Amino acid sequence: MxxxxxxxxxxxxxxxxxxxxxxxxxxxxxxxxxxxxxxxxxxxxxxxxxxxxxxxxxxxVAGAAQGVLLRPLPPRIDGLNVAAAQLCADHGATVGGDLYEVIGTEHGVRVVMGDVRGHGLAALGTVAAVLGSFREAVHDEAELSCVLRRLERAMSRHLRERARAEHPSSGLEPDSPVAEEFVTVLLLEIRPDGEVWAVNCGHPWPYALRSDVGPAGLRGYVEHLAAGEVLPPLGPFPLPAELPVVSCGHLLYGEALFLYTDGIEDARDSGGVFFPLPAALTDAVCVQPVSPQSVLHSVLAGLQQHCGGRPTDDAAVLVLHNDRHRQHRRAPVGARGTARQATTDPQPTTHL
Structure with missing residues (x-):
């Protein structure tokens, strides 16, 4: 003064x-x-x-807090090269309703990709609840289905606490806490031999960026891993007693997984045309060898050009590139329990 x-x-x-x-x-x-x-x-x-x-x-201060919540991923985790980015619908925010995390554990590299209902800063509470539970559960639980159970319990607690905070005068435990809130979740486990297992709660399946010669005769092609049953999102309904964990085959040396939230596919241009994600990925893998950073840059640049700037919904992308030198023959995509082809370096496989 x-x-x-x-x-x-x-x-x-x-x-x-x-x-x-x-x-x-x-x-x-x-x-x-x-x-x-x-x-x-x-x-x-x-x-x-x-x-x-x-x-x-x-x-x-906000950047520091958001960085702790959705912390930057290291460029390499247990032989996997990693690249990730998020576009937040709220201007000035770097974290919105999308979440992702990659953690190396004794069970393999475990990955979560999620999308909270709504977008922007209002979804941060749910993001914090899910990510906090995931970071603890991946080290404690040997099975991917048990990790999902932990996320479900964390989400239920978060919704009950929100309901009590919104209606503190009643003093009663809410019967249906914030029923309209939910989060889609995709959990992956990438084992040391490259075998990929997944459990999906209402989230888009990832794309595999293959290094083989594709149907068009060019080296490098895109495969959509729609591997099996999809469970309901966390929040509105309890999960079934049996949680199907499905096999997505093997991620070979030089190949990559592309995970994303529906803000990518739902982005539209001025004429209402959706963003052509498979075509954008096909263009990205034409340049060999594939790197996570180049794929990320190519897709996000194409997305912003398609939308004429920032998309209207939160959008997140995560690319995992297998840089491990041990190679395996690819196993067919199938449900849990189906036969898998042997690797070139046979070793015992622990079933989930």
């Missing part, structure tokens, strides 16, 4: 002591107006600088 008071004192002193301030001639009025204009401009600039400093500090 020191500088504004000083500027105000200058204006008052001029008005009370300067003879020009009491004259009514045109020249005196011009000088008086100029003095008060300078004083007013100084006050406005001072206030503006203070607000800018406060805004920069708030953005710094």
């Amino acid at each position: 020191g500088l504004p008071c000083m500027w105000g004192a200058v204006a008052i002193t001029y008005k009370l002591t300067c003879p020009l301030a009491h004259h009514h001639e045109l020249s005196a009025r011009i000088v008086t107006s100029a003095v008060f204009f300078v004083v007013g401009a100084g006050l406005i600039l001072h206030v503006r600088q203070g607000l800018l400093r406060e805004l920069r500090q708030m953005r710094k």
